Amino acid sequence: MRYSRYFLPTLKETPSEAEITSHKLMLRAGMIRKLSSGIYSYLPLGLKAIRKVENIIREEMNRAGAQELLLPMVQPAELWQESGRWEQYGKELLRFKDRHKRDFCLGPTHEEVITDLVRREVRSYRDLPLNLYQIQTKFRDEIRPRFGLMRGREFIMKDAYSFDADEKGAEKSYWQMYETYHRIFTRCGLNFRAVEADTGTIGGSFSHEFMVLADIGEDTIVFCQDCDYAANIEKAEVKSTISPPAESPKSKEEVHTPGKHTVEEVTAFLGVPPQKLVKTIIYLADGKPVAVLVRGDHEVNEVKLGRLLGCNELELAPPEIIRTETGAEVGFAGPIGLDMPIIADLALKGMANFVTGANKTDYHYVNVNLDDFSVTQFADIRLITPDDPCPRCGGRLEFKKGIEVGHIFKLGTKYSKALKATYLDAQGKERYIVMGCYGIGVGRTVAAAIEQNHDKDGIVFPYPIAPYQIYLLPVDVNNPDIARTAEELYVKLEQHWEVLYDDREERPGVKFKDADLIGIPIRVTLGKHLKEGKVEIKVRKTGEVILTSLAELEDTLEKITIDLQPN
RNA sequence: CGGGACGUAGCUCAGUUUGGCAGAGCACAGCGUUCGGGACGCUGGGGUCGCAGGUUCAAAUCCUGUCGUCCCGACCA
Numbered sequence A: 001m002r003y004s005r006y007f008l009p010t011l012k013e014t015p016s017e018a019e020i021t022s023h024k025l026m027l028r029a030g031m032i033r034k035l036s037s038g039i040y041s042y043l044p045l046g047l048k049a050i051r052k053v054e055n056i057i058r059e060e061m062n063r064a065g066a067q068e069l070l071l072p073m074v075q076p077a078e079l080w081q082e083s084g085r086w087e088q089y090g091k092e093l094l095r096f097k098d099r100h101k102r103d104f105c106l107g108p109t110h111e112e113v114i115t116d117l118v119r120r121e122v123r124s125y126r127d128l129p130l131n132l133y134q135i136q137t138k139f140r141d142e143i144r145p146r147f148g149l150m151r152g153r154e155f156i157m158k159d160a161y162s163f164d165a166d167e168k169g170a171e172k173s174y175w176q177m178y179e180t181y182h183r184i185f186t187r188c189g190l191n192f193r194a195v196e197a198d199t200g201t202i203g204g205s206f207s208h209e210f211m212v213l214a215d216i217g218e219d220t221i222v223f224c225q226d227c228d229y230a231a232n233i234e235k236a237e238v239k240s241t242i243s244p245p246a247e248s249p250k251s252k253e254e255v256h257t258p259g260k261h262t263v264e265e266v267t268a269f270l271g272v273p274p275q276k277l278v279k280t281i282i283y284l285a286d287g288k289p290v291a292v293l294v295r296g297d298h299e300v301n302e303v304k305l306g307r308l309l310g311c312n313e314l315e316l317a318p319p320e321i322i323r324t325e326t327g328a329e330v331g332f333a334g335p336i337g338l339d340m341p342i343i344a345d346l347a348l349k350g351m352a353n354f355v356t357g358a359n360k361t362d363y364h365y366v367n368v369n370l371d372d373f374s375v376t377q378f379a380d381i382r383l384i385t386p387d388d389p390c391p392r393c394g395g396r397l398e399f400k401k402g403i404e405v406g407h408i409f410k411l412g413t414k415y416s417k418a419l420k421a422t423y424l425d426a427q428g429k430e431r432y433i434v435m436g437c438y439g440i441g442v443g444r445t446v447a448a449a450i451e452q453n454h455d456k457d458g459i460v461f462p463y464p465i466a467p468y469q470i471y472l473l474p475v476d477v478n479n480p481d482i483a484r485t486a487e488e489l490y491v492k493l494e495q496h497w498e499v500l501y502d503d504r505e506e507r508p509g510v511k512f513k514d515a516d517l518i519g520i521p522i523r524v525t526l527g528k529h530l531k532e533g534k535v536e537i538k539v540r541k542t543g544e545v546i547l548t549s550l551a552e553l554e555d556t557l558e559k560i561t562i563d564l565q566p567n
Numbered sequence B: 001c002g003g004g005a006c007g008u009a010g011c012u013c014a015g016u017u018u019g020g021c022a023g024a025g026c027a028c029a030g031c032g033u034u035c036g037g038g039a040c041g042c043u044g045g046g047g048u049c050g051c052a053g054g055u056u057c058a059a060a061u062c063c064u065g066u067c068g069u070c071c072c073g074a075c076c077a
Helices: A021-028 A044-063 A077-083 A111-121 A167-187 A263-270 A302-309 A319-326 A346-350 A414-418 A442-452 A480-493 A508-518 A528-532 A550-563
Strands: A032-036 A039-042 A074-076 A095-097 A103-106 A130-139 A154-164 A192-196 A206-213 A219-224 A230-232 A253-256 A278-285 A288-295 A314-316 A342-345 A354-360 A363-368 A377-379 A397-412 A422-424 A430-432 A434-441 A470-474 A499-501 A522-526 A534-539 A545-549
Touching: A021 A032, A021 A442, A039 A044, A044 A130, A044 A154, A044 A167, A044 A442, A074 A077, A077 A103, A077 A111, A077 A414, A111 A130, A111 A154, A111 A414, A111 A434, A154 A167, A154 A442, A167 A192, A167 A206, A167 A397, A167 A434, A192 A219, A192 A397, A206 A219, A206 A442, A263 A354, A263 A363, A278 A302, A278 A319, A278 A354, A288 A346, A302 A314, A302 A342, A302 A377, A342 A346, A346 A377, A397 A414, A397 A442, A414 A434, A434 A442, A470 A480, A470 A508, A480 A499, A480 A522, A480 A528, A480 A550, A522 A550, A528 A534, A534 A550, A545 A550
Parallel strands: A192 A230, A288 A342, A342 A377, A470 A499, A470 A522
Antiparallel strands: A032 A039, A074 A103, A095 A103, A130 A154, A154 A434, A192 A206, A206 A397, A219 A230, A219 A397, A253 A363, A278 A288, A278 A314, A354 A363, A397 A434, A422 A430, A522 A534, A534 A545
8 A cells, every 4th residue: 555645644643532542542543533422433544453353353253163144233122122121221222213113223232133033044953053243333322432442332343143052052152252262362462361251231141251451451350370260350259268256246336426437537537447347338229229238448349239139220329318218428327227128248247346337427336246237138249359369279369450352151041032042952842042142342452452562652563453564664755766666665565465655755754653653563664775785674563673685575574474473 | 320621723732810803833735945763944725712692892711501522430342
């Protein structure tokens, strides 16, 4: 591609809307432009990077025996009503009516459509297993779009669905996708980890997320330093051993704690450690108040809590509700005398003579014990901490931030039951198809790759997803020798590589800056060394500079290309 | 939806406090000089100051409303 004719509007300055590196660089490198909040246009360079990732995905999915198809983005309400998600999915599902006033939505995911397709066509166990996938634009009306392609409302996703005759087959399909995802993200040159995850609204029995390690990641992942356990913090079980309290219980006492409502304030005021305090947090589970008790230094894991309560919506109760339910301002709630279900974290079983709110503004109780109130249920409802042991081997845990680029679910029969997707087994008996679903955020993968591969000068594309492999840079196109050699090299190199040929009449500095910014892995510079018949190769990633003769150029490039492959 | 910030040229931003000619740098067009790390000089084009209403002799500036964008919290690839 000749740069002089390429639609590649790079920017010297960062548009004020961008906050994180990948977003800034994708805007500056002319890859994307925003149309509306969370809705982006992909410019040629950005689309080319996306296509690279898509092609890797395609190759690996096809290798795994999956078949590509393409499903409609506009979907009738009936299917969603049938699965129950028309009501359940919430505002994220963008709904509208057609001219006949029929309800439709934009597809945020395609379990309904694919299951409908398969139930119509699959009759026999002989038709199974089946794995179908597509790479397509999805729309989710996110509450808060963020960080460019990292969380858009419109985004490109690869979604795959497996259909098996039984649980065993479904598990095999699941683990095959697990392997496939490893291959895909490895080939994309990413530093990632597969972690155990919660299944969320998609439902199903178990699931893994593929996380690209990056500090700006919105998820926290927990690793064991001693075994291969890795999980999303939302999912990680707490398996600390709880020994009964050593102290003998004292009797509770009301104390005046004026204006002290946070854990820090109360513990500092009373001179006790946060481990001696019990936080009482009032939630609304599908609109009904529930009190949740955790130790002062622990945090509620709302995913676990929601799962335990089996509710659709879980939110912190607003201050008005807290006032009417506890009779006190926010910050003074306690379990004693509370008229609602009380869920307590297991850690409370090891506590004695602790501090709680008194349900009276500006007062707390000290020396409270479990006998002073009744707990509806004890359960593991807190976030794991670095002090907790690994739930699998008891080893030491490490925490890191990650960007979720892929998620695989073993769905089971949730959708096949709802939509009556059945087949006849070898005995002629009707059975539900067992499903799995598997997603990859394609644009997010590109953004995550940039997040992980950049420096102060710009993007450093991993070779396999670089939009071009070679940036051919004649320093001065008005120098006849340089111009002629550049033209010849462009034609020659294009036979083996994708070449971005900077034939612009710009000063060298401008070209160098743009080359670094857009992050093409190999730069070939024609300039002052051409008099001796030499050209300069610069590797973007390492900064390594190699002077080579024109005759040896292609061999040298071959070698560098091999070195730049991941693993 | 709650909290915070912002909206002036294609981009980055001054100007708003204290109402009085619409600004700078970059980018763009032309000419000249320059040419291996975002050059310099001269000239030029480019604006519904987000939008609507109000106050005023006079509004980018003050008031009311509204729309949009971004950030922090509840959702997800």
